[in-house]
Amino acid sequence: MAVVFERPKTLIKKPFTYCPGCHHGLAQRIIAEVIDELGIENKTIGVGPVGCSVYIYQFLDTDFVMGAHGRAPAIATGIKRTQPDKIVFSYQGDGDIAAIGTAEILHAANRGELISSFFINNAVFGMTGGQMAPTTILKQKTTTSPKGREPKSHGFPLQLCEVLSACQGSAYLSRVALTNPKLINQAKRSIKKALLTQIEGRGFSLVEILSPCPTNWGMSPQEAVDWLEKEMIPYYPLGEIAVKEGILHA
Amino acid sequence: MKQKETMRLPSGRVIIDQEFCKGCSLCIRICPREVLGLSNRFNSVGYYPAVVESAEKCNGCGFCAQVCPEVAISVYRG
Numbered sequence: 001m002a003v004v005f006e007r008p009k010t011l012i013k014k015p016f017t018y019c020p021g022c023h024h025g026l027a028q029r030i031i032a033e034v035i036d037e038l039g040i041e042n043k044t045i046g047v048g049p050v051g052c053s054v055y056i057y058q059f060l061d062t063d064f065v066m067g068a069h070g071r072a073p074a075i076a077t078g079i080k081r082t083q084p085d086k087i088v089f090s091y092q093g094d095g096d097i098a099a100i101g102t103a104e105i106l107h108a109a110n111r112g113e114l115i116s117s118f119f120i121n122n123a124v125f126g127m128t129g130g131q132m133a134p135t136t137i138l139k140q141k142t143t144t145s146p147k148g149r150e151p152k153s154h155g156f157p158l159q160l161c162e163v164l165s166a167c168q169g170s171a172y173l174s175r176v177a178l179t180n181p182k183l184i185n186q187a188k189r190s191i192k193k194a195l196l197t198q199i200e201g202r203g204f205s206l207v208e209i210l211s212p213c214p215t216n217w218g219m220s221p222q223e224a225v226d227w228l229e230k231e232m233i234p235y236y237p238l239g240e241i242a243v244k245e246g247i248l249h250a
Numbered sequence: 251m252k253q254k255e256t257m258r259l260p261s262g263r264v265i266i267d268q269e270f271c272k273g274c275s276l277c278i279r280i281c282p283r284e285v286l287g288l289s290n291r292f293n294s295v296g297y298y299p300a301v302v303e304s305a306e307k308c309n310g311c312g313f314c315a316q317v318c319p320e321v322a323i324s325v326y327r328g
Contacts, residue, residue, distance in 0.1 A: 001263060001328035005315035016320055020272035020297065025319040180280065181316040214274075221274035 008032040010041050010061045017055055021221025023211035024052060026178045027120060027187075028059055031091070034192045035062065038199070044087045045079055047072040049101070051093040052126045070101020073108035076115040087198060089116040094135040095125040098160050102134075105164070105206075112169025112203040112248045116194045119160065119206060122213040123232065130216030134158040137235050142216070157235060161208050165242040171203030173241040177210040177233060179225050190240070203248040210236055262310020263326045264302050270322035271299035277314035277323060283307045286314060 007013065010032040016025040035041050044062040048054040050069040057064035067075040072090035080088040090097075097105050097119050105117065124142050125131040132142040132149060137157050139148040149157075161173045172194055176187035187209065194205035210232055212224035219227060264285065266277075271293065277300055278286045287303040299322075302308070310327030 001326035004262065004310050004312040004325040004327045006324045007321050011321060015270045015295075018319070021274035021276060021319065023319055025321060026317070029321045178317075181313050184316050221276055222279050225276065225279070 008036045010035045012059050012061050014059070016059065018052065019213075019215045021212060021214040021224055022052070023122075023178050023209070024055075024120060025059075026184070027118065027209050027211065028056055028091075030178075030184065030188050030191055031089075031118060032060055034188060034195060035060075037192070038195060040087050040195070040199075043085065044089070045083075047076045047079070047088065047090040049090065049092045049096040050127075051096050053091050053093040053096065053120055056091050070096050070099070071104055072096070072101065073104040073113070073115065073117060076117075077108055077111075077113045080113060080115050084114070087116075087195060088114075089118060089195070089198075091118045092120070093126065094119065094121045094123065094160075095128075095133045098134045098158050099125075105160070106167065109164045109170045109204045109206070110167040112167075112171070114198050114201055115204065116198045117204075117206040118191070118194075119208045120211050121160075121208055121236065122211045122216075123157075124213055124216045126213050126216055130213070135160070137232060140231075159236065161206065161241040164206060167204075169204050169248055170206065170242055171244045171248055172197040172205040173208075173243075174206075175208040175210070175236055175238050175241060177228065177238055179229055183238070186238075201247055201249075203244065208236070210238075259309045260327050261306075262308040262312075263305070263328075264308055264310075264314060265324045265326075266300055266302065267322040268293050268299045268301075269295070270320045271297065272320055273297040273299055274319065275300065276317050276319065280313045280317045282311065282313065283309065
């Protein structure tokens with residue numbers, strides 16, 4: 001029988017430690033598939049941050065470094081500059097990359113560092129119990145915004161891809177979701193393009209992946225996926241936000 | 251129309267790792283042919299995993315494996 005789908009080789013065969021319905025596992029599987037397809041599993045170094053996303057080091061069969069909260073792009077910069085032949089990526093959540101680590105990601109993008117960042121946006125701080133994050137959308141209820149986020153006291157949700165698109169060093173920025181097979185295939189193409197941007201030395205690349213957090217949203221996995229499609233995607237439009245051809249540093 | 255009735259669809263085989271599955275039901279939601287359902291027995295972790303209920307309906311599209319966050323499903327077609 002022909003194989004339609006099997007576990008990618010780079011993904012270690014052990015059960016994920018994430019909650020049921022969390023898309024971290026899905027995102028990590030797609031990254032593993034792309035690493036397999038590009039044949040770079042022996043020269044890839046990942047940087048894990050703080051938050052649920054840190055557990056990626058348990059599941060991907062590549063080298064990993066764990067960083068302080070939000071500092072993954074700075075660590076990735078150091079690794080890439082000392083070992084330019086390696087493929088370096090950071091894998092960060094929204095509480096990490098868009099809150100405490102905004103300075104690091106903004107300046108890494110602005111310098112056009114040859115790293116790739118994968119940004120899991122689930123609109124809450126997941127690991128600490130569902131507090132409001134900068135990416136929490138308006139009227140969304142969290143443990144620290146029990147009446148829903150309102151702009152007067154909480155400010156507006158941060159669209160990180162659009163912010164980074166103003167930086168001259170960012171060569172590829174894209175936003176994807178993983179709620180159905182079509183979007184999953186698009187996400188895989190985006191992640192491949194991001195890593196190829198780095199391999200070709202064109203500049204900084206980032207893929208934002210919208211993900212549900214059923215536990216902290218207080219929903220079933222199916223309701224969470226529906227809510228993501230209905231409420232999050234209109235505010236965080238999918239697609240390639242910035243694509244710059246040519247080598248930016250040349 | 252007649253041609254459609256006599257058309258033979260490929261048959262698929264879905265294998266779900268019962269220990270990896272956490273019963274989130276995203277595969278059941280996405281399956282276009284209602285092949286999958288939830289088990290009434292729990293696995294060693296305490297989740298009710300997804301099981302293949304009507305294997306004869308499956309044509310091996312692989313949608314269930316595509317959306318599985320636990321990578322618990324492999325799909326073969328032939």
